[in-house]
Amino acid sequence: MKTPRLLPDELQGRPFTVADAARAGVSDKRLRHRTLHRLGKGILSESPTADLPLSIRVRPFIEVNVRCAASHLTAAELLVLPRRQQKGKPDMFHVIRPEGEAHLNRPHVIVHRMKLFSDEVTTVDGIPVTTPERTWLDMAEMLTVDELVAMGDSCVRMPRPEFEDRDMPLCSLADLQRMIDRHKGKRGLRKAKEAIKLIRVGSDSPQETLLRLAMVRAGLPEPELNVPIIGDDGLRHHDPDLSYRKYRIGIEYDGEHHGEAGQVVRDIARSESYGALGWTEVRISKRHMLNDAKPAVAKIRTALVQAGWRKGR
Numbered sequence: 001m002k003t004p005r006l007l008p009d010e011l012q013g014r015p016f017t018v019a020d021a022a023r024a025g026v027s028d029k030r031l032r033h034r035t036l037h038r039l040g041k042g043i044l045s046e047s048p049t050a051d052l053p054l055s056i057r058v059r060p061f062i063e064v065n066v067r068c069a070a071s072h073l074t075a076a077e078l079l080v081l082p083r084r085q086q087k088g089k090p091d092m093f094h095v096i097r098p099e100g101e102a103h104l105n106r107p108h109v110i111v112h113r114m115k116l117f118s119d120e121v122t123t124v125d126g127i128p129v130t131t132p133e134r135t136w137l138d139m140a141e142m143l144t145v146d147e148l149v150a151m152g153d154s155c156v157r158m159p160r161p162e163f164e165d166r167d168m169p170l171c172s173l174a175d176l177q178r179m180i181d182r183h184k185g186k187r188g189l190r191k192a193k194e195a196i197k198l199i200r201v202g203s204d205s206p207q208e209t210l211l212r213l214a215m216v217r218a219g220l221p222e223p224e225l226n227v228p229i230i231g232d233d234g235l236r237h238h239d240p241d242l243s244y245r246k247y248r249i250g251i252e253y254d255g256e257h258h259g260e261a262g263q264v265v266r267d268i269a270r271s272e273s274y275g276a277l278g279w280t281e282v283r284i285s286k287r288h289m290l291n292d293a294k295p296a297v298a299k300i301r302t303a304l305v306q307a308g309w310r311k312g313r
Helices: 018-023 054-063 072-078 132-139 145-156 173-182 189-196 206-217 261-277 286-306
Strands: 037-040 043-045 093-098 109-114 121-124 127-130 242-244 249-253 280-284
Touching (some): 018 054, 054 072, 145 189, 206 242, 280 286
Antiparallel strands (some): 037 043
């Protein structure tokens, strides 16, 4: 068997459409060569694609399906929203195909035929993707209420420009409510209506959201989120993940990165600052979130009681 001619640089190492190949001058004979893997009608690849970024893997499947947009779990991953990991085959892509369009049946594609308005589609790396608020509503079909609240918190949170490449939330609470009002009768709508009542601006991680929900369900007062401590000197100090200013209690969720040497030094300095300010620091880690976060709730309740809080008073 003759060695096939090399593909143009722009087609190497990624899946591509037959239209891409035609624009690059690849012959029909070369496209029929057995070294190319067929991923579906009109989509080819010279090498395995599982390790490629999602935006590269999904692009051809959107391009060959006119008027479609990446949706559900695929959109959530492209938008970097917290989500449950997809089970089963990793290269199954979710797309929305607007109502009224012809039925679509392709390998690697899970098609959702439903109402889709033009203002519910944005782009990520040039790929049509459902907007954060529409993705949130679609994910109500798949997530629990708590998971949906965590995703909603991530949508409406104010980003930290020093760490992120944006300075505005992905959407607002009003945008999420607009999706609920617009798509009456949609699957998951009841969960979305329950979740939106629990979404708050200020949570920086899904773990902080789940901790807050566990605290409130256990009868503790609802904490403030990432509100800065203002000392008696009038200066702004650090921002606790969750806090009770009335009781001078700050709650910090220590993620896995808190085991890093540099972070350990910063955590010690933070704890010393709490003491100097006359505040109590309550540190919560992954082990406290077991058993529906009962250990975390018990630890926080103890700190509140010691500070003078009494339930119902």
